[in-house]
Amino acid sequence: MSDYNIREAFEKIEDELIDSMMRNFSRHRAEETKEGYNWTQWQAEQLKSLEEYRKHNAKKFGKRFKTINSKVEEMIRTAKADGNASQEAEILEAVKDGFKAPKKPSAHSTAEFFKVNDRKLDALIKSTTDDLKRAETAVLRMSNDKYRKAIFNAQVAMNTGAVTYEKAVDMACKDMLNAGLNCVEYKNGARHTLSDYADMAVKTANKRAYLRGEGEKRAEWGVSLVVVNSRQGGCPDCAKYIGKVFIDDVYSNGNKSDGNYPLLSTAIKNGLFHPRCKDSTSTYYPELDDLDAPLSEDEIKELDRQRGIEEKQQYAQRQAERFDRRAEYSLDEDNKRIAQTRADEWHDRADMLEEKAKKAGNSLPESVAKSGKSGIINKKTTTVDANNISIIANSSPTIQDTKEFLDLLNNNSNDNIKRAYKNYSSQLNSVKYNPSGGCYRSDLKEISYGYPDKNQLADGRSKFNILSHEYGHFIDYVGVFKNLNFREIDAIKQSVKLSNNLIKNKASISDEFLKALRKDKSALSTKIFDSTFRDDLFSSSASAGVQDAICGMFGTKRTKMKWQHKDSNYNRIYSSFKQLKIEKDVQKVYINLGYDASNQAKVKSIVRDYETASETWANIMSAETCGGLELEYVKKYLPNSYSSFLNIMKELK
Structure with a gap:
């Protein structure tokens, strides 16, 4: 066996x-x-x-x-x-x-x-x-x-x-x-x-x-020198040991007097041969062997990229198995059907990533040797360390949490996400861990965040979902983006002499993002009460961001989503317009812009898009940062908003 x-x-x-x-x-x-x-x-x-x-x-x-x-x-x-x-x-x-x-x-x-x-x-x-x-x-x-x-x-x-x-x-x-x-x-x-x-x-x-x-x-032959093998597909954590000679004092009865080399026990203590480690050793014969050079920084980065693909494949496989169980054992036929559809989607994704991982492993030596020509690893990518995000790192409940979050960022294939954290986090005044929930205070540049509970984590939500959501709000407020237009917002400001305190020009309410959001809103309008659509959303907590967007688009009370903000949150700006008694002036602006604003209910719906866009932006930022099932839901139900988000993030300075 x-x-x-x-x-x-x-x-x-x-x-x-x-x-x-x-x-x-x-x-x-x-x-x-x-x-x-x-x-x-x-x-x-x-x-x-x-x-x-x-x-x-x-x-x-x-x-x-x-x-x-x-x-x-x-x-x-x-x-x-x-x-x-x-x-x-x-x-x-x-x-x-x-x-x-x-x-x-x-x-x-x-x-x-x-x-x-x-x-x-x-x-x-x-x-x-x-x-x-x-x-x-x-x-x-x-x-x-x-x-x-x-x-x-x-x-x-x-x-x-x-x-x-x-x-x-x-x-x-x-x-x-x-x-x-x-x-x-x-x-x-x-x-x-x-x-x-x-x-x-x-x-x-x-x-x-x-x-x-x-x-x-x-030990029978009196040999104790070993070398960590150079190989494909090893783990980046142990890559620093490749090509190095050690005295094997753990398995071969070696001791310090056997040569001027470090002890294998020291390397093992520092993580070599950890559970599921892919590394191994072979006997080192000084008079026969020519040592391979230690791996270069580029080779280690390539190993790290390969591990990232493998981790995504393993995640997809776990999700496929999860939905397989629900398809196999659920009693309700609708639940079985929905779960089977999700299982098939995840199996396809797992198979695709498995093939991608194999290609990455097979191409490792060639890609390293020909990096100057192939372009596989010579492209510079952003790396985030604890110093770059020190204000976030210092807020983490444990050192392990910081490491996990850094791994999440550095394994992310979207370099713009990494730049957002590396280049902007120093502008935050405060980041606090708060187990009871999270929020972003734009006036104080302050983030508080917690972690989803264990049931939500088991149900598909990422551990860092709340943190990355609030950071999305922060980037929306302080990020400097090129080539964004604010024709709609500027028209309102100029007409009624609004200050930036009420509506600030930010990425989520740019003309580009609002246009994309409204396309998704139109597409979703025919689905929100469809039982299959709702069952799909309610089958996993990972759909929280999409549910939140739907509440903003169509009303919390009307849609009855499980994840939501209150209607009063989405209606804050319109309520301010009413307080200032400028809602009719705003109505005229919308009519001049070509919108259907024939009554105040329609004006309210258009204005509501601004807070909806803000939350949708933060939810997409979180999904793109954390990946997994959360990102799959965003791609499936908010495709236009997601595409616009990616394009806007490319313009982040």
């Missing part, structure tokens, strides 16, 4: 747990219809099924877990043996080529070392299998908890009388189907499924066992 098959085995168990749960819900629907249960009886029957579900799973999967765990131990021991055999063949080949080994193998001289090595291997096996056993227990416990919670939530939803049984169950199970049985929590707070954790744990253990096998054979 390979590490791939281990993942597959756990995925099958996870699918069976969810499938069994959803079958019970479906079966009890049929019984309720046939026998006329009331909801109290239904809940009692479901709780009875839960107890049977728990006992059945513990018995059924306990045996399968035991079988898998024994295979894991076998795999780790095989990996060590493979490393040992591979290294012996390599050393013997080097001896033929003239390498003079410090000593020949002697079982007597190194017996104690091998005993220690065996104890370390046994400890690795025990640690890996013990961790898997804890995760296996956790997945059964979580499936029971999710079932119990779904029973309660389904009854609450059904008691309202507003939804069908199928929709009630789908709503109750939505979080579980979105995230899967993510029963393993890492120390950084990230949650992972059993299959994903097992994949990481087993691959890491196999790699360490293989390295231990190699090291054991080196």
